Amino acid sequence: MIALIAGSKKTEQVLLHQLIHLLGDFLVIKSCALDEEQNPPWIGSADMFVFSSFSVRTEWEALHPALHTYGLTGTRTIDPESFSLLLKQPEGKVLLVNDDSTSIEETAESLYQLGFTHLTPVPYDPARMYYGELSTAITPGEPERCPPSISHVIDIGVRPFNMATLLNIVSFFQLPLASSISERYLQTIVQLQQHLLKQEEHTKALNAHYHELLNQMDDAILAFNKAGHITAANERMAALLNMKEETLLGRPVKNILNETPIGDFLTSSDRRKFVTINNKEYLQYKTVTSSFEGSILTIKSVEAAYEVEQAAKKAQLQVLRPQYTLDDIIARDPQMTAAKEAARKMAASSHPVLIQGETGVGKELFAHAIHYNSPVWQGPFFAVNAGAMTESLLMSELFGYEEGTFTGAQKGGRRGLFELASGGTLFLDEIGDLSPNVQGQLLRVLQEGEIRRVGGDRNISVEVRIVTATNKMLKEEVQNNMFRKDLFYRLQVLPLIIPPLRSRKEDLRLLIEEFLPADRTISSEALRVLESYSWPGNIRELKSCLAYAVTLSSGEIQPEDLPEAVHSAAMSDSLTSEHETILSALASSERKSLKQLAEEVSTLTLQQIRLRIEELHQRGFVEKGRGRMGSQITRAGLEHLSPRSESR
Ligand SMILES: Nc1ncnc2c1ncn2[C@@H]1O[C@H](COP(=O)(O)OP(=O)(O)OP(=O)(O)O)[C@@H](O)[C@H]1O
Incomplete structure (x- = not known):
């Protein structure tokens, strides 16, 4: 016994x-x-x-x-079941905690003998509470002894007897079974070995898989760890560096890239930079990874980088909540208030709306507002600028793609904007720039309410409110065979025309008030310059013109504070003596017919008066009445005649 x-x-x-x-x-x-x-x-x-x-x-x-x-x-050893725990532990110092110093020494010896040399044990001393930067402790079944300053405790369990102790017992009792007992003892180790082997095979397969994936990428990729040693690189990177892929792994990144243009980029603070390698232009990106405290360097051809950046830019444009309502659209001009009213009615229906108007007039603003005022206002709202993307990128953005359609395609494919915007609104800006192919696909969606992903063969139903916009004369594009007639009529079920700023003189002042900071004023002379300018860039241009003037001047804005282009164009547009004469004739503020004016201004013919009245109307100085109602001077016209310093 x-x-x-x-x-x-x-x-x-x-x-x-x-x-x-x-x-x-x-x-x-x-x-x-x-x-x-x-x-x-x-x-x-x-x-x-x-x-x-x-x-x-x-x-x-x-x-x-x-x-x-x-x-x-008995002499004790480490429980083989805890080997994998110990192997997972990163290299470095660990606190070894046990009940007495002999057991600690024994455990340290076992760790060393068993080959866990990546761990440097520091013996636990019950008199010490704090162990500097040590954060991990290893203990054979005594976790309660670990000092509180240690955040990570690995309990490797009570140490069993080692083989020598067991064989001593066997020989004392003269049991003829030494070999079968040692086999039983080894069984656990063999099982563990098998487990480790399986894990190793799995890791190898995984590594091979990742390596293959890396080599499938169109980009050149290189990763290095905190110590600056290369941990991964793909064939493209090796080819760019004119080296063999296997010679890169494990080498200090500095030695490899030092003399190359990529080396300069690595040491700079830039995250993204152009580089020329072998006479070809590339874009390099640097990312710091949190997983292994290293960095990843990616080098893309400029063409690929362009597509990616466009996609990223466009993705930013996709707003999930509309930012403007109809009330945010500043308007007093009758044409604009009518447009707002029409938009309100159009919003209530589910038909496609086509918004037309010059650049910068606020078409996108109307698109947001139409969604916001529509019955699907709680659904998604996506905006995409069709003119800013290549045909292939736009196709995959709009219709999505199936897995494996092209190199770099996302696993499981990707939903396009038509699918994402289902139950909401999709706003397609610059619709006049669509290629014939995309025009055909869009027509299909409008006719059948279905899309087909790029590379796919199944039809997917979508229910999306479509709002489009263009600053091209779409009808002319149709006449010139640049835009499909059938698509045009499908898109413009509800046409909305936004008038240019130059014909919205009343709005100009309101908008100036809106865009100027509360502590800034504008002189009446400067205001007159703005009023006589033709605003080819419309409200967008007005915004930047005022931002320019506010930045470059202090106090009241004067004509000379305005951008040169606005200033000089306005001067050349200034009123002639014929205009001034007619304005003076209307100064009494009563309405006057063309005939009455012709009697008063005998130097001008009826025809000349009609022309000048039209021009004065264009500039907002005269309001034209219908039929025989006659014309009347506006507030702007009166102020032109007797300027006084204006402040907001
Ligand atoms: N009535 C308005 N009230 C306030 N801001 C406006 C108004 N109209 C336009 N804006 C502002 O003017 C700028 C241009 O408007 P928006 O982008 O909607 O024009 P757009 O017609 O879609 O231009 P593009 O044809 O170039 O795409 C935006 O900053 C917008 O907020």
Whole structure:
């Protein structure tokens, strides 16, 4: 019979389990834990005492000095089941925590003997609470002893007896079974080895897979760790560097790239920079990875970079909530208030709306507002500028694509804007720039309410409100065979025309008020210049003109503070003496017919008066009445005649 003597119950149980598993078929095994029992009843029947440690043996011998049964102090090792935990631990110092210094030394020795040399054990001292920068502790079954400053504790479990201890027991009892017992002991190790091998194979397969993926990429890629050693690179990168891929791995990135233009980029603070390699232009990107505290360098051909950047830019344009409502559209001009009213009515229906107007008049603003005022206002709103993308990019943006359609295509394919905007509104800006191919696809959606992803063969139903806009004369484009007639009529079920700013004199002042900061004013002379300018860039141009004047001047804005282009164009547009004469004739503010004016201004013919009245109307100085109602001077016209300094 063997008597197993351990210090604690926990150790007793683990060691007893081990002895029973290996020797239980041949020997009777009894056990006790000294902290619970010092005088077990079977004490006199034991042929051999096996002690869990030297200190336990000393304690036992002090308790039973007259007992002279053969004793063996077991040597303990690390439980093979914890090997994978230890292998996962990164290289560096770890605190080794156990109940006494001998056990700590033994555990450290086992770690070394078993080959866990990536760990540098620091022995635990119960008198010390703080261990500097050490954050990890390893303990064989004593996690409660770990000091609180340690954030990560790895419990490798109670250490079992090693093979030598077991063989000592076998030879003491002269059991003819040494080899079968050692086989049983090795079984666990073999199982673990098998597990590790499987893991290794899996890791290898995964690495090969990632490597293949890297080589499939159109970009040249290189990754390096915190220490600056290359951890991954693909064939394209190796080719760019004129090196073999396998010679790159593990080498210091500095040595490889030092003399190249890429090296300069790595040491700079830029995240993105053009570079010329072998007479070809590329765009390089630098990303810091959080996973392994390293960096990834990506080099794209400029063509690929252009497409990616366009997509990113466009993606930013896709707003999930419309930003403007009809109330945000500043307008007093009757044509504009009528347009707003029409938009309000159009918003209530689900037919396509075609917004036409010069650049910068606020077409996008109307598109947002139409969605916001529509019954689907809670659905998604996506905006895409059809004129700013290549045909292939636009096709995949609008209709999505199926997996494997092209190199770099997302796994599982990708939904396009028609699918994403389902239940909401899709705003297609610059519709006049669509290629014939995209025009055909768009017509299909409008006719059948279905789309087909690029590279796909199934039809997907979509329910999307379509709003389009263009600053081209779409009808003329149709006449010139540049735009499909059938598509034009489908798109312009509800046509909305936004008038140019030059014909919205009343709005000009309102908009100036809106765009000027509260603490800035504008002189009446400068205002007159703005009023007589023709605003080819409309409200967008007005905004930047005012931003220019506000930045470059202080106090009241004067004509000379305005951009030169506006200033000089306005001067050349200034009124002639014929205009002035007619304005003066209307100064009394009453309406006057052409005939009345012709009688008053005898120097001009009826025809000349009609022409000048039209021009004055264009500039907002005269309001033309219908039929025989006659014309009347406006506030702007009166102010032109008797200017006074204006402030907001
Ligand atoms: N009535 C308005 N009230 C306030 N801001 C306006 C108004 N109209 C246009 N804007 C502003 O003018 C700028 C140009 O407007 P928007 O982008 O809607 O024009 P657009 O007609 O779509 O131009 P493009 O044809 O070039 O795409 C925007 O900053 C917009 O906020």
